Amino acid sequence: MKEFVMIYRNETMPENKYSPEEMQGILKQWENWMGSIAAQNKLASIGNRLGSEGSSIKPGNVVTNGPYSEIKEFIGGYSVIKADSIDEAVEIAKGCPILNVGGNVEVRDIIVMNA
Template sequence: MKQFLLLIRQSADYSNMSVEQMQEDINNHIKWVEGLVQKGHFREANPLDGNSGAVLKQESETDGPYIETKECVSGYYFILAKDLKQAKELARGCPDLANGATIEIREVIDTDAE
């Protein structure tokens, strides 16, 4: 199987969610990940700290990420799929899409492959 990184670009405002809505969102993520695990597609996932980081360019460095931007990378999923088509099908089940997120899917190049 190939490895794919799903970058979650979040645009939802979770501060407007009730406690019940947040819990439902968490439960939806748990259910989705459990399905990925059961089918052998899950490798790992983590949220990213939205309050710290940096953006580097050749000659400059700025603080980031910038919460005032419309979308920021809020986390990632590392999944296994036979090809990009299957990775897209798996990503369509991500509950973040229902909250307005964008998911960028990138194949990870296996530099250890012979």
């Protein structure tokens, strides 16, 4: 099996858009979805949410505040899964709860670098 990263993107931080009760429902969807992937032994890394604080460093040592200063969407988090193919990884990603709240998932293969 190969490893694939699923990168979760959205236009707003969910906490800014939903009530606490709605957030609880959304978090439960994530818990159930991740649990189903783990139950299939396809979850390589549970991943992490990413905060909104950060900086971007560009050529010439130009530093801008915010990790997403020039894009409409921000990366909210990521997970690493195991799958036999990109097609299987995409099928798994189709169940991602972020799709229910206007976000999207980018699926990329991971290329292991030899030292």
